Amino acid sequence: MFYKKLILLFLLTLSPLLSGCWNNRELEELGLAVAMGIDKEDGKYVVTVQLVNPSSIASKQMDTTRAPVVTYQEKGDTIFDAIRRLTKTSPRKTFYPHLKVLVLGEKIAKEGFSKSLDLLARDQEFRSDFFVVVAKGHRADEVLNILVPVEKIAAQNIFSKLKTSEEVFAPSYALTFGKLIDDLTSEGTEPVITGLKITGNPKEGEKMSNLQTANPKVRLKYINLAVFKKDKLKGWLNEHESKGYNYFNDNVKSTIVTVPCLDKKKDRLSVEIIDTHTKVKSKMENGIPHVHAEVNAKANVGEVGCSINLTKQATIDEIQKLVEHDIHGKITEAIIAAQKKYKIDFLGAGKVIHRADPKYWKRAKKGWDEKFVNIKITSKVNVHIDKIGKNSNSFLNEFDKK
Amino acid sequence: MVFKKRRVKKLLDNEMPKENSTKPEEDPATEDGLYSTLDKNISRIKTSFGDSSDLVSAKFLVNESLKQEAALIYIEGLVNKQIINHFLENITVSSRELKNHTSHTLSSAHLIEHLSLPISHLSELHDFTNIYRSMLSGNAVLLLDSVSIGYGMDTCGWKGRDVSESETESVVRGPKEAFTESIQTNTTLIRRKIKDPRLWIVTKPIGTVTQTRVSVVYIHGIANEKLVKEVHERLDRIDIDGILESNYIEEFIQDETYTPFPTVFNTERPDVIAAGLLEGRIAIVIDGTPFVLLVPALFTHFFQAAEDYYQRWDISTLLRILRVSAFFISLLGPSVYIAVINFHQEMLPSPLLVSLAAQREGVPFPAVIEALIMEITLEILREAGLRLPKAIGQTVSIVGALVIGQAAVEAGIISAAMVIVVSITAISNFILPAYNIGISIRILRFGFMILAGTFGLYGVAIGLFALALHLCSLRSFGIPYMAPIAPYIKSDMKDTLWRKPRWKLLTRPRLVNQTNINREPKKTSDQK
Numbered sequence: 061m062f063y064k065k066l067i068l069l070f071l072l073t074l075s076p077l078l079s080g081c082w083n084n085r086e087l088e089e090l091g092l093a094v095a096m097g098i099d100k101e102d103g104k105y106v107v108t109v110q111l112v113n114p115s116s117i118a119s120k121q122m123d124t125t126r127a128p129v130v131t132y133q134e135k136g137d138t139i140f141d142a143i144r145r146l147t148k149t150s151p152r153k154t155f156y157p158h159l160k161v162l163v164l165g166e167k168i169a170k171e172g173f174s175k176s177l178d179l180l181a182r183d184q185e186f187r188s189d190f191f192v193v194v195a196k197g198h199r200a201d202e203v204l205n206i207l208v209p210v211e212k213i214a215a216q217n218i219f220s221k222l223k224t225s226e227e228v229f230a231p232s233y234a235l236t237f238g239k240l241i242d243d244l245t246s247e248g249t250e251p252v253i254t255g256l257k258i259t260g261n262p263k264e265g266e267k268m269s270n271l272q273t274a275n276p277k278v279r280l281k282y283i284n285l286a287v288f289k290k291d292k293l294k295g296w297l298n299e300h301e302s303k304g305y306n307y308f309n310d311n312v313k314s315t316i317v318t319v320p321c322l323d324k325k326k327d328r329l330s331v332e333i334i335d336t337h338t339k340v341k342s343k344m345e346n347g348i349p350h351v352h353a354e355v356n357a358k359a360n361v362g363e364v365g366c367s368i369n370l371t372k373q374a375t376i377d378e379i380q381k382l383v384e385h386d387i388h389g390k391i392t393e394a395i396i397a398a399q400k401k402y403k404i405d406f407l408g409a410g411k412v413i414h415r416a417d418p419k420y421w422k423r424a425k426k427g428w429d430e431k432f433v434n435i436k437i438t439s440k441v442n443v444h445i446d447k448i449g450k451n452s453n454s455f456l457n458e459f460d461k462k
Numbered sequence: 463m464v465f466k467k468r469r470v471k472k473l474l475d476n477e478m479p480k481e482n483s484t485k486p487e488e489d490p491a492t493e494d495g496l497y498s499t500l501d502k503n504i505s506r507i508k509t510s511f512g513d514s515s516d517l518v519s520a521k522f523l524v525n526e527s528l529k530q531e532a533a534l535i536y537i538e539g540l541v542n543k544q545i546i547n548h549f550l551e552n553i554t555v556s557s558r559e560l561k562n563h564t565s566h567t568l569s570s571a572h573l574i575e576h577l578s579l580p581i582s583h584l585s586e587l588h589d590f591t592n593i594y595r596s597m598l599s600g601n602a603v604l605l606l607d608s609v610s611i612g613y614g615m616d617t618c619g620w621k622g623r624d625v626s627e628s629e630t631e632s633v634v635r636g637p638k639e640a641f642t643e644s645i646q647t648n649t650t651l652i653r654r655k656i657k658d659p660r661l662w663i664v665t666k667p668i669g670t671v672t673q674t675r676v677s678v679v680y681i682h683g684i685a686n687e688k689l690v691k692e693v694h695e696r697l698d699r700i701d702i703d704g705i706l707e708s709n710y711i712e713e714f715i716q717d718e719t720y721t722p723f724p725t726v727f728n729t730e731r732p733d734v735i736a737a738g739l740l741e742g743r744i745a746i747v748i749d750g751t752p753f754v755l756l757v758p759a760l761f762t763h764f765f766q767a768a769e770d771y772y773q774r775w776d777i778s779t780l781l782r783i784l785r786v787s788a789f790f791i792s793l794l795g796p797s798v799y800i801a802v803i804n805f806h807q808e809m810l811p812s813p814l815l816v817s818l819a820a821q822r823e824g825v826p827f828p829a830v831i832e833a834l835i836m837e838i839t840l841e842i843l844r845e846a847g848l849r850l851p852k853a854i855g856q857t858v859s860i861v862g863a864l865v866i867g868q869a870a871v872e873a874g875i876i877s878a879a880m881v882i883v884v885s886i887t888a889i890s891n892f893i894l895p896a897y898n899i900g901i902s903i904r905i906l907r908f909g910f911m912i913l914a915g916t917f918g919l920y921g922v923a924i925g926l927f928a929l930a931l932h933l934c935s936l937r938s939f940g941i942p943y944m945a946p947i948a949p950y951i952k953s954d955m956k957d958t959l960w961r962k963p964r965w966k967l968l969t970r971p972r973l974v975n976q977t978n979i980n981r982e983p984k985k986t987s988d989q990k
Binding site: 084087094114115117157158213 | 818
């Protein structure tokens with residue numbers, strides 16, 4: 061009993077040391093950073109931070125005259141230096157756990173961004189669940205300065221837009237910071253980051269007037285994926301290649317595939333992919349690795365633009381084949397882009413081979429890029445159509461008969 | 463050991479004179495004994511009462527031929543006048559009959575035995591102490607000339623409150639009657655629930671001045687004998703001039719004084735007491751208060767409402783879980799809010815944080831101070847509402863709700879979120895069926911708020927650890943307070959955080975009742 065008490069006392073005296081990050085901060089003294097932009101200028105880092113202006117966002121005390129977000133910008137030799145310099149202009153200490161998005165300017169993306177990321181990985185205030193995007197053809201601050209409709213906080217807009225477009229359309233890829241670090245450090249793969257583009261004149265987008273029209277002139281829009289070699293931007297994939305990349309890497313949750321309406325070539329029908337699973341395997345064939353991706357997809361018929369007989373299994377089978385062909389085509393385009401166009405293994409084929417045959421990988425990892433262009437990458441797609449919606453045949457069938 | 467023995471002896475010494483005073487017939491030579499002349503006796507009683515105006519002494523002749531003088535002494539208001547009148551009418555008639563039938567040789571002392579009196583209960587009183595006690599408990603005392611014995615007659619009948627609906631523990635379904643201030647009514651109410659000769663009621667007066675009747679009620683054979691003995695011992699140890707409410711007793715007999723948690727249960731519902739007795743617990747009924755104590759009282763008992771057993775088990779279980787959550791909300795609501803707002807902002811979803819930040823904007827106080835202000839305001843309003851005359855009550859609620867709640871938020875002194883947190887905390891407090899466990903939370907809440915304000919959630923965690931340790935160290939009449947959770951007794955968990963269906967509640971709580979565990983002895987003995 062005495063020893064138990066002694067141990068308890070010992071543990072209790074230890075407990076104050078466990079306090080961790082317990083510095084007391086009042087909520088109103090925090091500048092909530094929701095987005096951060098990193099760029100380079102004259103050899104110095106330019107850091108842009110988007111802070112929330114709480115009183116113009118919270119529904120009750122809405123102050124519509126003030127912009128919902130404010131951006132602050134500073135230059136510094138390092139990121140941390142620049143962040144601390146921000147206190148010269150920002151009234152509050154910035155608070156980063158709620159960071160949603162990190163925007164990399166195109167310039168720093170081309171020159172290599174890896175050296176700027178250590179602080180974000182090291183500091184306890186940064187989580188690793190914010191998304192990373194690349195501003196296509198813009199500086200990072202230009203993107204963060206745009207005031208956006210619907211979601212008042214620009215960063216929230218960027219965040220949720222990326223999430224939904226990844227979930228239901230698929231050419232974009234919601235890459236979190238943690239995953240990016242993972243991609244940068246692991247062997248046999250290269251990072252791929254979604255691009256973000258401003259439509260319209262960026263200067264106009266900074267004004268509140270951009271929010272006051274039903275059809276804002278300046279918007280942020282996701283475009284396709286950027287391909288990196290190590291940490292340097294090498295080029296951009298088109299939409300097909302981007303989708304193909306996502307199919308290959310099992311990133312597709314749901315998307316739409318439009319295929320020709322069987323024999324009526326100029327009519328289209330769209331199929332909603334509701335669930336896909338990709339398994340990538342690798343085998344050795346005559347000393348050359350063969351990477352094979354098998355995509356299993358469930359789909360629903362979503363829209364029929366012609367009169368066909370959907371009640372027949374044969375029709376459904378034919379549609380399935382068309383969809384399979386379409387997906388297969390996109391994956392092939394992505395493979396060609398990787399092996400022929402950029403000669404960069406952004407598909408992560410090396411990673412698959414590493415897992416399947418570690419011995420071979422040990423020999424092959426040096427100069428993998430040259431070997432990569434010669435390996436065989438194939439794919440097979442199985443699509444299964446489950447449902448055809450509320451109607452069996454389209455009303456167009458009756459309409460055409462008339 | 464030596465020390466212990468001495469203490470026991472001392473205790474016994476203390477008790478000796480008490481016993482003497484209650485049994486004077488062993489020692490008739492004391493000055494407390496009655497005189498043989500009636501007038502002397504009457505004048506002594508009158509002086510003892512300081513000629514109080516409510517003291518009535520009616521002198522009359524019992525038997526005209528014997529010239530037997532008698533007096534009836536009682537206190538107005540404590541007696542039922544009808545019984546007195548009825549008695550006086552009868553005694554003259556009865557003595558007249560006596561005159562016709564018996565000889566003149568009948569001595570005064572035996573006269574009373576030959577009278578047929580319309581009195582249910584007659585007790586002989588040999589000294590003044592007992593006469594006073596008898597008079598004060600509503601009896602009329604009959605004194606005869608040249609007889610040094612007084613006769614206490616049961617004429618008790620003062621106006622008391624009728625049995626009415628329970629105000630503090632109301633139910634939707636279930637018996638509605640509640641105890642009253644009269645101990646007789648109260649013990650009767652219990653007896654009516656448990657029709658068994660094994661329901662034993664032991665009554666003793668406590669309080670040297672008030673002589674309050676305190677009854678220990680238990681079911682013999684179900685209640686643990688050791689526990690009964692312990693209750694009696696603790697009651698006997700009480701040395702005080704007066705007992706006016708059950709809390710007087712509670713504070714004397716509880717195991718641990720320096721704790722915010724109650725270790726004695728109180729209720730004004732006879733059905734709750736009956737249920738407790740059936741579990742093997744012991745009830746203490748105190749004259750003059752409708753609140754009856756029940757011991758031992760464990761932590762889980764304070765979460766059990768009477769209605770849990772009058773409704774289906776599923777809803778009862780749901781309500782139990784709700785109560786436990788409400789307990790924690792009430793205890794930790796403001797402190798967790800403070801901790802999250804001040805220390806762990808990253809815990810909140812961004813939209814919520816932004817909204818809270820907007821509300822906090824312009825609030826001049828740190829969150830801890832803000833919370834303390836609101837909590838103290840709430841306590842003031844609560845206390846004021848409790849004591850106010852009903853007519854002014856409305857004013858307070860308007861001032862409280864409108865002025866303090868709304869105006870403080872609109873003026874930007876208090877954030878709206880804080881008002882929400884404090885309100886939900888206060889409401890959660892009322893969900894607990896036992897009022898006194900709510901009080902302990904009210905006290906502890908402030909401690910937790912300060913801990914949260916200085917150490918954040920870490921402080922709250924430390925506080926919870928300390929609380930758990932404290933709760934586990936408590937005992938109620940020797941039984942661990944946290945049983946059956948700690949020590950863990952699987953069979954008793956059936957009626958704690960959840961309530962199993964009635965037919966599964968076959969055994970009595972193991973710790974409270976060590977001897978007679980089975981509720982349905984027949985059935986279980988068949989199984990074995």
